Amino acid sequence: DNLPPILNALELDNNGTRLVLEVSQHLGENTVRTIAMDGTEGLVRGQAVADTGYPIRVPVGPECLGRIMNVIGEPVDERGPISSKKIASIHAAPPEFVDQSTEPEVLVTGIKVVDLLAPYARGGKIGLFGGAGVGKTVFIQELINNVAKAHGGYSVFAGVGERTREGNDLYHEMIATGVIKLEGASKAALVYGQMNEPPGARARVALTGLTVAEYFRDEEGQDVLLFIDNIFRFTQAGSEVSALLGRIPSAVGYQPTLATDMGIMQERITTTKKGSITSVQAIYVPADDLTDPAPATTFAHLDATTVLSRAISELGIYPAVDPLDSKSRMLDPRIVGAEHYDIATGVQRILQSYKSLQDIIAILGMDELSEEDKLTVERARKIQRFMSQPFSVATIFTGFEGKLVPLKDTIRSFKEILGGKHDAIPESAFYMVGDIDDVVRKAADIAREMAASNN
Incomplete structure (x- = not known):
C-alpha cells in the first residue's frame, strides 16, 4: 500500500x-531499489525489512566531540555508545536565502601565508591541493587547533x-597534539567512511559529517x-552507486547527476545569521587532469584554493603553501582593504620576479645581476623564508614553539620587508618565526652568538 518514500532508511537484521x-x-x-550502507553478504530472499519512517539519522551535539562515528552514526572508536540527547537527519534543505549572511568576512587562521595571500572566507569553501607527504594533514590539524584557540570553534x-x-x-595524532582529549573537552568530531566501505557509505558519509557541523x-x-578528505571520493562513490542503480553514465563515465549531487551538499555549507560552516576540502585530481568532470565540478563551488607544493617543502619551508598558485576571491581591496591588497600583490610581484631570475642565477650566478635585481632576489628570499611558520601541532617534532600571528602583525611584517627596513638582517633570521619582531630578536641572538664565537 505505502511504499517508503525516496531517501527513507530501511533496517534489517543481517545475522x-x-x-x-x-x-x-x-x-x-x-x-524499491536501495543503497546499502554496509556489506550485503548473508542476506537472503524473502527476509523481513522494516521502514524506519524517516531518512538516516545520526547523533549530534557536544557528545560527538572526541568520538569517531560511521555513516549511520554508530561509534567505531571502541569507547562505548555516544550518549547524545539529539539526533538529526543527514538529508536537510540548505538554509533559506533570507537566512544566509551576505556580508563577505575573512576567517583569520593565524597562518601568515594564507592570511596574506589567499585569505579564507568565513562560511566559504577552500580547496586544499597537495600530493603525498607535503603536509596536508599537519596543515589541517593546525587549522583545527587555531580555530579552537582564536575563535573557540569546533571542527x-x-x-x-x-x-x-x-x-x-x-x-x-589528534590525541598526541591535544586536539582530542580522551578525558577532557575535545575540539573535533570525526566521521569516517573509508576505502573499504561499500559505495553507499562513501557517498553519504560527507553528509553525516555535514549534519554534525x-x-x-x-x-x-x-x-x-568542516574538513572533507577527500571530496573526489564523494563523487567517485556517487558514480559507483549510479552505475549500480542502472543510470546511463555521462562524460567520462560519471553519474548524470554529478552537478546536482555536488550542489546539494555544497549549498548546505554556508554562513547564516547564527553561525558559519567553513569547509576545507582536500581534492584529489585524477591523473593530474584539472578538466576531469569531478575536480572541475568542485572548482565551481570554491572561494579559495590552497596549493601545497613539493618544490617548497623540499626547501624545508613549512607550511609548503605555494604563494603564486594559491588564490582567493577574498583578496579584493573592497573586502580586505587597500593596504592588505597592495602588500599581498607586492609580495606576489617580487616572488614572481625572483622566479623569472632563477634561470639566470643558475647559469651565470648572482654576480651577473644588476644591483636592482640583486636587491629583489635578497628580499624575495627573505619573504620566502618568512612564509615558513612553526606550528603548535608540530612542536613535538620540530622543537619550535608554535606561533599564531594576528592579521595586522602579518601585514605590518611584510610591509616592512618590502619597504627595505630589514635589508641588513641575514636570511636565516627570517626562517621559522612568528612576526617581524621575532625576526629582529632572532637576528640579535645570531649576532650575539657570532660575536661570542669570534672572541
Missing part, C-alpha cells in the same frame, strides 16, 4: 548486525573514501570548520 538501506528508486507498485573531520590507516593515524552552527551559533 546479528544492523544493516541500514536507503531507498533510491521505486520500481512499480511494490518494490568536524569527515574521512571520505581514504585509507583506514590514515584515519587511524589522524585520530592518534550544522548542529554546532544552527543550535550553538558556532563558527565550525
Whole structure:
C-alpha cells in the first residue's frame, strides 16, 4: 500500500548486525531499489525489512566531540555508545536565502601565508591541493587547533573514501597534539567512511559529517570548520552507486547527476545569521587532469584554493603553501582593504620576479645581476623564508614553539620587508618565526652568538 518514500532508511537484521538501506528508486507498485550502507553478504530472499519512517539519522551535539562515528552514526572508536540527547537527519534543505549572511568576512587562521595571500572566507569553501607527504594533514590539524584557540570553534573531520590507516593515524595524532582529549573537552568530531566501505557509505558519509557541523552552527551559533578528505571520493562513490542503480553514465563515465549531487551538499555549507560552516576540502585530481568532470565540478563551488607544493617543502619551508598558485576571491581591496591588497600583490610581484631570475642565477650566478635585481632576489628570499611558520601541532617534532600571528602583525611584517627596513638582517633570521619582531630578536641572538664565537 505505502511504499517508503525516496531517501527513507530501511533496517534489517543481517545475522546479528544492523544493516541500514536507503531507498533510491521505486520500481512499480511494490518494490524499491536501495543503497546499502554496509556489506550485503548473508542476506537472503524473502527476509523481513522494516521502514524506519524517516531518512538516516545520526547523533549530534557536544557528545560527538572526541568520538569517531560511521555513516549511520554508530561509534567505531571502541569507547562505548555516544550518549547524545539529539539526533538529526543527514538529508536537510540548505538554509533559506533570507537566512544566509551576505556580508563577505575573512576567517583569520593565524597562518601568515594564507592570511596574506589567499585569505579564507568565513562560511566559504577552500580547496586544499597537495600530493603525498607535503603536509596536508599537519596543515589541517593546525587549522583545527587555531580555530579552537582564536575563535573557540569546533571542527568536524569527515574521512571520505581514504585509507583506514590514515584515519587511524589522524585520530592518534589528534590525541598526541591535544586536539582530542580522551578525558577532557575535545575540539573535533570525526566521521569516517573509508576505502573499504561499500559505495553507499562513501557517498553519504560527507553528509553525516555535514549534519554534525550544522548542529554546532544552527543550535550553538558556532563558527565550525568542516574538513572533507577527500571530496573526489564523494563523487567517485556517487558514480559507483549510479552505475549500480542502472543510470546511463555521462562524460567520462560519471553519474548524470554529478552537478546536482555536488550542489546539494555544497549549498548546505554556508554562513547564516547564527553561525558559519567553513569547509576545507582536500581534492584529489585524477591523473593530474584539472578538466576531469569531478575536480572541475568542485572548482565551481570554491572561494579559495590552497596549493601545497613539493618544490617548497623540499626547501624545508613549512607550511609548503605555494604563494603564486594559491588564490582567493577574498583578496579584493573592497573586502580586505587597500593596504592588505597592495602588500599581498607586492609580495606576489617580487616572488614572481625572483622566479623569472632563477634561470639566470643558475647559469651565470648572482654576480651577473644588476644591483636592482640583486636587491629583489635578497628580499624575495627573505619573504620566502618568512612564509615558513612553526606550528603548535608540530612542536613535538620540530622543537619550535608554535606561533599564531594576528592579521595586522602579518601585514605590518611584510610591509616592512618590502619597504627595505630589514635589508641588513641575514636570511636565516627570517626562517621559522612568528612576526617581524621575532625576526629582529632572532637576528640579535645570531649576532650575539657570532660575536661570542669570534672572541
